[in-house]
Amino acid sequence: MLLHRLARVSQEVAATSARSRKTALLAELFRDAEADDVPIVIPYLAGRLPQGRLGIGWKILGTPVPPAEEPTLTVREVDARLTDLGKVSGTGSQAERARLVGELMGACTEPEQRFLLGLIGGEVRQGALDAVAVEGLAQATGAPSADVRRAVMLAGSLQTVAERLLADGPESLAGFRLTVGRPVQPMLAHSASSVTEAIDKLGSCAVEEKLDGIRVQVHRDGDDVRLYTRTLDDITDRLPELTSAARELKGEHFILDGEVIAFDEGGRPRSFQDIAGRVGSRVDVATAAEAVPVSPVFFDALSVDGRDLLDLPFADRHAELARLVPEPMRVRRTLVADPADARARAAAEQFLADTLKRGHEGVVLKGLDAPYSAGRRGASWLKVKPVHTLDLVVLAAEWGHGRRTGKLSNLHLGARNPDGSFAMLGKTFKGLTDALLAWQTERLQELAVEDNGWVVTVRPELVVEIAYDGLQRSTRYPAGVTLRFARVVRYREDKTPAQADTVETLLAAHPEVTP
Numbered sequence: 001m002l003l004h005r006l007a008r009v010s011q012e013v014a015a016t017s018a019r020s021r022k023t024a025l026l027a028e029l030f031r032d033a034e035a036d037d038v039p040i041v042i043p044y045l046a047g048r049l050p051q052g053r054l055g056i057g058w059k060i061l062g063t064p065v066p067p068a069e070e071p072t073l074t075v076r077e078v079d080a081r082l083t084d085l086g087k088v089s090g091t092g093s094q095a096e097r098a099r100l101v102g103e104l105m106g107a108c109t110e111p112e113q114r115f116l117l118g119l120i121g122g123e124v125r126q127g128a129l130d131a132v133a134v135e136g137l138a139q140a141t142g143a144p145s146a147d148v149r150r151a152v153m154l155a156g157s158l159q160t161v162a163e164r165l166l167a168d169g170p171e172s173l174a175g176f177r178l179t180v181g182r183p184v185q186p187m188l189a190h191s192a193s194s195v196t197e198a199i200d201k202l203g204s205c206a207v208e209e210k211l212d213g214i215r216v217q218v219h220r221d222g223d224d225v226r227l228y229t230r231t232l233d234d235i236t237d238r239l240p241e242l243t244s245a246a247r248e249l250k251g252e253h254f255i256l257d258g259e260v261i262a263f264d265e266g267g268r269p270r271s272f273q274d275i276a277g278r279v280g281s282r283v284d285v286a287t288a289a290e291a292v293p294v295s296p297v298f299f300d301a302l303s304v305d306g307r308d309l310l311d312l313p314f315a316d317r318h319a320e321l322a323r324l325v326p327e328p329m330r331v332r333r334t335l336v337a338d339p340a341d342a343r344a345r346a347a348a349e350q351f352l353a354d355t356l357k358r359g360h361e362g363v364v365l366k367g368l369d370a371p372y373s374a375g376r377r378g379a380s381w382l383k384v385k386p387v388h389t390l391d392l393v394v395l396a397a398e399w400g401h402g403r404r405t406g407k408l409s410n411l412h413l414g415a416r417n418p419d420g421s422f423a424m425l426g427k428t429f430k431g432l433t434d435a436l437l438a439w440q441t442e443r444l445q446e447l448a449v450e451d452n453g454w455v456v457t458v459r460p461e462l463v464v465e466i467a468y469d470g471l472q473r474s475t476r477y478p479a480g481v482t483l484r485f486a487r488v489v490r491y492r493e494d495k496t497p498a499q500a501d502t503v504e505t506l507l508a509a510h511p512e513v514t515p
């Protein structure tokens with residue numbers, strides 16, 4: 001398949017809001033793909049490189065190269081060239097990378113260049129694409145979309161299912177079964193703005209603590225225990241406390257879903273970063289475990305004694321969980337059996353308040369009737385947590401790529417220092433509507449003091465309200481912290497930079513990460 005075809009379809013899918021049109025475009029693309037194209041086409045569509053990040057800076061990517069007149073590159077050829085690029089190392093590697101990128105871009109037409117630049121720069125992520133791709137695959141092959149969706153959850157990857165389905169047809173889907181030892185895509189949560197809203201949407205539900213740790217899927221087959229992350233990486237060797245905890249449980253064969261967390265001496269939950277650091281740590285496991293001992297907290301059971309529980313209502317899955325796992329190792333919860341019961345609703349609100357007081361993130365409300373389904377489908381898990389917002393000052397902005405070419409997109413955000421200067425806290429291009437993008441492009445250019453073709457530095461005069469999920473420690477930024485999941489809420493033209501939030505108040509509000 002030519003890259004040109006893929007780039008065009010990707011652009012059309014992004015440009016149309018009609019789901020049926022997106023599905024039809026993808027179905028047509030899948031019908032035309034050869035088996036060897038699929039492992040490249042699927043990640044490219046989602047905005048990912050099969051090679052992972054190549055670490056090519058904008059200095060190289062930003063150098064203009066005259067485009068080719070005619071499309072000639074196939075996706076496989078592009079993939080092979082990017083693999084070569086990823087292997088370049090040692091002295092002179094920067095120049096060699098620049099040469100290879102120049103050569104590749106010179107072989108691309110203008111739309112192909114735009115597509116590839118976005119892909120390599122990591123700016124074309126189409127998060128919602130997997131769901132549409134499932135429908136497209138179903139349409140291309142005549143398989144029921146529910147079956148494709150279930151196979152993707154069980155295989156843990158759209159790509160694996162796509163390859164099998166396109167090669168062997170709908171019958172091949174029966175080969176994807178829930179198996180202990182093979183990780184399943186986890187069920188995810190949507191957001192709700194309040195407990196009330198969540199109960200109104202779900203009806204009878206459980207209200208559970210939302211713990212800020214690492215998602216873990218625990219598979220036990222006799223003495224063999226395996227642990228997987230949300231992205232299905234095997235972390236068995238990193239967390240011996242969990243494997244022993246799993247061996248102590250009553251069942252011999254099960255798949256459980258939960259969260260790994262850690263507590264400090266005072267019994268308060270430690271920061272997400274400590275736990276993430278523990279899982280990702282390269283020092284030997286015993287030393288890491290001594291510094292940050294972790295424990296599992298379970299909230300769901302997917303399989304027990306060879307029985308697949310995925311399609312059972314949550315209430316029944318939880319009953320199985322309670323049979324296997326003693327209460328202290330299960331997530332704390334309260335039930336709202338009848339959504340019309342005002343006392344139960346008040347108890348749910350109180351449960352959220354108590355949970356926050358104990359230092360957790362918020363709550364997750366879960367419909368008692370809902371089956372376990374991968375991803376965010378169905379919205380039967382709703383998280384409620386307080387949103388933090390800050391008024392920050394725009395220090396600079398980066399020129400966008402792909403659909404945002406010609407627009408100032410990624411904002412550099414700063415909080416006030418006591419001496420009136422600003423400390424950069426991070427960047428975001430999230431939450432910006434087309435109208436806001438157009439507005440800020442114009443406004444920031446008026447404030448520009450320097451434009452190096454990549455970053456436009458501006459006079460720090462514009463205040464923007466930013467929502468974020470929390471702070472994390474960072475050695476990259478001067479205040480020693482950066483924002484998690486920062487997104488733009490709106491511009492605050494009614495505020496001056498002197499009224500923006502300070503580093504001091506920010507750190508005081510987040511004692512858990514104070515450097």
Ligand code: AMP
Pocket residue numbers: 188189208209210211212213214215216230259299331364383
């Ligand atoms: P978020 O990552 O903010 O979308 O929230 C979903 C994540 O919260 C899940 O992937 C889990 O890692 C985590 N989590 C913490 N407590 C719970 C809970 N009681 N039920 C489900 N997920 C939970």
